[in-house]
Amino acid sequence: MDEVLRRLANNLLESCKDLLPIVLVVAFFQIIVLKQAIPELGVILLGTLSILLGLTFFVSGLRLGLFPIGENLAHSFVNKGSLFWLLLFAFALGFGSSIAEPALMAVSQEAAIVASIGGIIENNELAINKYSLELRLTVALAVGLSVMLGVVRILKGWPLQWLIIPGYVLVMVITFVSPDWIVGVAYDSGGVTTSTVTVPLVTALGVGLASSIRGRNPLTDGFGMIAICALSPIIAVLIFGIVL
Amino acid sequence: MIILESFISMFWDIAPIIGMILIFQLFIIKEKIPNLTQTLVGIFMVWVGLALFIVGLEKALFPIGKMMATQLTSPDFLGKTQLNWNDYYWVYLFAASMGFSATIAEPSLLAVSIKANEVSGNSIRVWPLRITIALGVAIGIALGSYRIVVGLPLHYFIIAGYGIVIVQTFFAPKQIIALAYDSGGVTTSSVTVPLVAALGLGLASTIEGRNPLIDGFGLIAFASLFPIMGVLAYAQIKHLINK
Numbered sequence: 102m103d104e105v106l107r108r109l110a111n112n113l114l115e116s117c118k119d120l121l122p123i124v125l126v127v128a129f130f131q132i133i134v135l136k137q138a139i140p141e142l143g144v145i146l147l148g149t150l151s152i153l154l155g156l157t158f159f160v161s162g163l164r165l166g167l168f169p170i171g172e173n174l175a176h177s178f179v180n181k182g183s184l185f186w187l188l189l190f191a192f193a194l195g196f197g198s199s200i201a202e203p204a205l206m207a208v209s210q211e212a213a214i215v216a217s218i219g220g221i222i223e224n225n226e227l228a229i230n231k232y233s234l235e236l237r238l239t240v241a242l243a244v245g246l247s248v249m250l251g252v253v254r255i256l257k258g259w260p261l262q263w264l265i266i267p268g269y270v271l272v273m274v275i276t277f278v279s280p281d282w283i284v285g286v287a288y289d290s291g292g293v294t295t296s297t298v299t300v301p302l303v304t305a306l307g308v309g310l311a312s313s314i315r316g317r318n319p320l321t322d323g324f325g326m327i328a329i330c331a332l333s334p335i336i337a338v339l340i341f342g343i344v345l
Numbered sequence: 346m347i348i349l350e351s352f353i354s355m356f357w358d359i360a361p362i363i364g365m366i367l368i369f370q371l372f373i374i375k376e377k378i379p380n381l382t383q384t385l386v387g388i389f390m391v392w393v394g395l396a397l398f399i400v401g402l403e404k405a406l407f408p409i410g411k412m413m414a415t416q417l418t419s420p421d422f423l424g425k426t427q428l429n430w431n432d433y434y435w436v437y438l439f440a441a442s443m444g445f446s447a448t449i450a451e452p453s454l455l456a457v458s459i460k461a462n463e464v465s466g467n468s469i470r471v472w473p474l475r476i477t478i479a480l481g482v483a484i485g486i487a488l489g490s491y492r493i494v495v496g497l498p499l500h501y502f503i504i505a506g507y508g509i510v511i512v513q514t515f516f517a518p519k520q521i522i523a524l525a526y527d528s529g530g531v532t533t534s535s536v537t538v539p540l541v542a543a544l545g546l547g548l549a550s551t552i553e554g555r556n557p558l559i560d561g562f563g564l565i566a567f568a569s570l571f572p573i574m575g576v577l578a579y580a581q582i583k584h585l586i587n588k
Binding site: 104105115118119120121122123125126127129130134135137139140141144145146147148149150151152153154155156157158159160161162163164165166167169170171173174177178181186190193194196197198200201202203204206207208211212215216218219221260261262265266269272273276281282284285286288289291292293294295296297298300301321322324325326327328330331 | 348358359361362363364365366369370373374376378379380383384385386387388389390391392393394395396397398399400401402403404405406407408409412413416417422435439442443446447449450451452453460464498499500503504507510511514519520522523524526527529530531532533534535536537538539540542543546556557558559560561562563564565566568569
C-alpha cells in the first residue's frame, strides 16, 4: 500500500508538471492579454482537477499494473525464440495500446463531430460513434502492423530510414488521391497515437529485443519503433478516407 | 453522474490491452501473474483515471482551446474589422508559447534527451536538445496556426517538411537518426494533443472563410514534424563543430 501511495504522489507531481505550463500560459493570456474573466470558471477548474487526478491515476495504474507485465511479456517472447508468437504479441501490443490511448479517443470523437457537421456522415449520435470507432480501429490496426514491422526491422537489422523514407513518399502519393477532408485528420493521427500508453510499452519491446540480439545496439536499434507507429496510421487513415 | 457514465463506457477501451496481456501471460507464456493484487489495483486505477481524464477533457481542455482561439481572433479584441493574416499575431504567439511550455515540461522528452546524450557519447547535451525540440514544437504549432488563418492546403507544408527531413537524413550522423524520428511522436502527450486539436478546430470555425472539416486538423502533424527537423539539425551542427 505504501508503494502505491508513494507512486501516486510521484505521479501527481509529474501530472502537475505536465499541466502547470499550460495553465500558466492560458492564465497569462486570459489575464494580461485578453483582460477577460474566463466564462464558466468553476466548471473549467473542476475539469482541470479531473484531468490532474485522472492523469495521475491513469499513469500510476499503468506503471503499477500494466507496464511491468507488458515488459516481462516482451522479454519472455523475445527469449521464447518463436517468431510467430513474437509477431502476434507485437501486433496485439500495438493494437491494444492504441485503443486505450486517451488522446486518440478525444481526437477521433472530435473528427467524427466535425465530419457530421460537414456532411461527410449522417448527423446523429449513432453515425458519429460509428465513424469515431472505425477511425480508432483503423489507427490501431496500423499501429499493430507497425510494431510487427518494427520487430522484423530489428531482427533483420535494417536501417530505419529504409522504412521511413519510402513511407513518407507513400504518404505524399496517397495524399493526392485522398479526399481533402481526411488529410488533416490523417496527418494528425500519427502524433495522436504515440502517447501515454503506446510509447512506453512499444519502446520496452524494441529496446528489449535489441538488447537480446547479438550485434544490435539497444540505443540505436531499439529506437525507431515509435517513428514507424507515427507514420503508418497516416497511410491507413488516408486509405480509410478513400474507401469511405 | 457524467463520471459514472464515462467509467462504464471506458470498459471497452481498456479491455483489449488488458485482455491481451492476460491471455498471453496465462495461456501462451503459461506463467502466473506476479504481484496479482498490485496488478489488479493498477488496472482499476487505469480505469478510474481514464474515466476522470476523459471527463476533464470535455469539460476543460476542449472548451479552453476553442475559447482561446475564438477570443484571440475576435475583431473586438484586435480592434479592427478588416483582418489580414498578420493581424492575428496573438494567436501565433499563444500557439508558440503553448507548444514551447508544454514540450519543455514533457517527462517522456526528458527520457529521450538523456538517451540521446548517451548515444552521442555526450556530444549532444540534454538541455540544449530539450530546448531545440521545444522550439521546434513552438515554431511548428505557430506555423500550423498561420496555415489555418490563410487557408493553405496542409499537405504543401507537410510534404515540404518531409522533403527537408529526407535531405537531412542523408547528412545527419547515423546513430541519431532513429532517435530523431522517434522524437516527433514523443512530444505529443495526452494533454497537449486535445488542447492543440481544439485550438485548430476553434481557429477554423471562427475565422471567416475557413472550414473546420478541411482546415481544422493538422496542428498535431506540425507539432510532430518540427522536432524531427530540430533534432537532426542540432545533431548535424554538433557533428560539424566537433570535426
